[in-house]
Amino acid sequence: MIREMEYILAIYKEKSFSQAAKTLHVSQPALSGMVKKVENNLGAPIFDRSTTPITLTHAGEYYVGCAEKILRIKYEMEDYFKNLRTQSMTVVNIGAASFFCVYILPEFIKEFRQRCPGCQINILELNATDTSEHLLKDTADFVIDVRKELPDDIASFTLYQEHILLAVPSQFSVNAKLGNYRMGFEDVRRGAHIDGSMRAVDMRLFRDEPFILLRKGHDMTRRALEICGEAGFTPNVVAEFDQMLSSFRMVLNGGGVAFVRDGVARHVAPTDGVVFYKIDDRFASRDLLLNYRKDREFSPLAMDFVKFLTSPDRCWA
Numbered sequence: 001m002i003r004e005m006e007y008i009l010a011i012y013k014e015k016s017f018s019q020a021a022k023t024l025h026v027s028q029p030a031l032s033g034m035v036k037k038v039e040n041n042l043g044a045p046i047f048d049r050s051t052t053p054i055t056l057t058h059a060g061e062y063y064v065g066c067a068e069k070i071l072r073i074k075y076e077m078e079d080y081f082k083n084l085r086t087q088s089m090t091v092v093n094i095g096a097a098s099f100f101c102v103y104i105l106p107e108f109i110k111e112f113r114q115r116c117p118g119c120q121i122n123i124l125e126l127n128a129t130d131t132s133e134h135l136l137k138d139t140a141d142f143v144i145d146v147r148k149e150l151p152d153d154i155a156s157f158t159l160y161q162e163h164i165l166l167a168v169p170s171q172f173s174v175n176a177k178l179g180n181y182r183m184g185f186e187d188v189r190r191g192a193h194i195d196g197s198m199r200a201v202d203m204r205l206f207r208d209e210p211f212i213l214l215r216k217g218h219d220m221t222r223r224a225l226e227i228c229g230e231a232g233f234t235p236n237v238v239a240e241f242d243q244m245l246s247s248f249r250m251v252l253n254g255g256g257v258a259f260v261r262d263g264v265a266r267h268v269a270p271t272d273g274v275v276f277y278k279i280d281d282r283f284a285s286r287d288l289l290l291n292y293r294k295d296r297e298f299s300p301l302a303m304d305f306v307k308f309l310t311s312p313d314r315c316w317a
Contacts, residue, residue, distance in 0.1 A: 002074060004038050005067035007031060008046060012064050015053035092302050095124035095134050096144035098243045103267035104316065112308050119301055127242050129217040135293050141302055143291050146219045156289040159309065160316035163193060163262045164223060164284045166201065166277040169254040174205060175275055183276040188265035193278040200280030203231035210256035211235035212247045220244065223283040224259045230281060248274075266317055288316060 011020040011031070021028040039045050046060035056064060096105060101123050109121045124140055132151055134140040150156065165188065168175060175182060181201040183192055192198040211228075213235070214221045228235045238256050241247045245268075247258045252273050265276055290309060292298075298306075308314070 002071070004034060005071055007034060008038065009064060009067055009071070011035065011047065011054070012056060012060075015055075017054070090118055090299075090301060091120045091122065092142070092299075092305050093122045093124060093140045094142045094144070094305075095126040095131060095140040097128055098125050098245050099261070099263065099267075100144050101125045102245070103263070108309065108314070112305060115308075116301065116304065119305075121305065128214075128219065131291065135291060138293075138296075141292065141296070141298065142306070145289050145291050146286050148287070148289070150291065153294050154291050155294045156291045157306065157310050158287050159290050159314075160288040161285055162288050162317070164220070164227075164259050164279060164286070165193060165262055165265065166203075166206070166257060166279055167248060167251045167260045167264070167274050168206075168209075168257045168277065169251055170273050170275055171254055172209065172257070174209060178205070178277070181277055183265075183278065184272075185265050185268075185270035185276075188262055188276055193262060193276070198278050201277040203227060203279065203281070204233065206257060207231070207233040209236070210238040212239045212241070212250050212256040212258040213237050214244060214247060215240045215242055219286065220259055220261075223286070226283045227259070227279060227281045230283075263317060 007020070007024060007026075010024055011017055014020040014023060017032055017035075018028050021031045024031065035046065042059065042063070044059035045057050046063050048055045048057050048060075094105065105123050109123070112121065113119060124134065126134060126140075126143065128145065128147070131140075131143040131145045131147075132154055135143055135154060136151070144159070145156075146162075148156075165183075178201060181199060183198055187193075187198065207228075211224070213224055224235065239247070239250060241250070244258075244260055244264065248260055248264055248268070250256060251258045251260075252271065254273075260276075290306070292306075
């Protein structure tokens with residue numbers, strides 16, 4: 001149907017079957033036969049062949065007007081999806097919690113764009129509870145997450161193993177008797193909680209402290225409750241947040257203690273207002289994952305970005 005419209009419009013513009021046939025690179029008998037077939041299906045002639053040059057009949061004028069509208073929509077649609085395909089080759093959308101959006105991804109993207117100047121990497125700030133939804137809706141190509149319980153159509157790359165620390169306001173009295181366990185920013189940055197130079201604190205000592213947790217559904221909240229439960233108490237929760245950086249700011253303001261990833265101490269500006277404690281618990285470490293849809297076909301740019309993020313020399317800590 002589309003090709004028939006294009007051929008008939010060519011005849012209308014050339015005002016000649018023979019000239020249209022040359023333009024279309026088809027034989028004149030074949031072109032004439034195709035037009036006759038369309039006219040038979042319509043039950044009315046499109047061209048008045050008694051005039052020189054040929055002209056449109058009233059039915060032909062209506063047909064050409066409709067054909068021009070239909071083909072214009074067709075060409076617009078083709079251009080739209082062509083541009084969409086071109087854009088998908090040069091754009092990658094990655095979602096993550098605010099910590100990664102602020103402290104980790106900008107430097108990585110800056111470095112990657114030096115290798116690929118024409119690319120565009122968009123960062124989507126997400127809550128940890130809706131990361132899979134963004135993948136399934138195609139609003140994100142990749143998301144950074146920590147949960148291993150994923151829908152069947154989501155797969156992942158492991159980026160890094162992170163450690164969970166307890167962040168405590170410096171002015172809290174519980175710190176006075178824990179001098180051998182306290183860590184400052186620099187201690188965490190040199191890996192004192194990993195290399196064995198610092199002992200883990202007894203979590204039971206914090207049973208009476210006010211706790212700041214993330215909202216229900218966050219992996220960190222699940223781990224926090226497990227860690228406290230294995231220490232024999234239920235935390236006294238005084239505030240809940242959607243983002244870890246927000247809970248950490250409340251710790252800085254003296255509002256309570258919070259579980260945080262060790263990356264916070266590595267990237268947030270150092271201050272004397274908070275100290276950190278190592279936790280010896282099976283729930284105190286977890287893998288950082290780069291999740292994606294299994295059925296998604298990625299552009300070469302997207303695959304290069306994945307290789308860049310997952311390279312052994314990439315420092316996520």
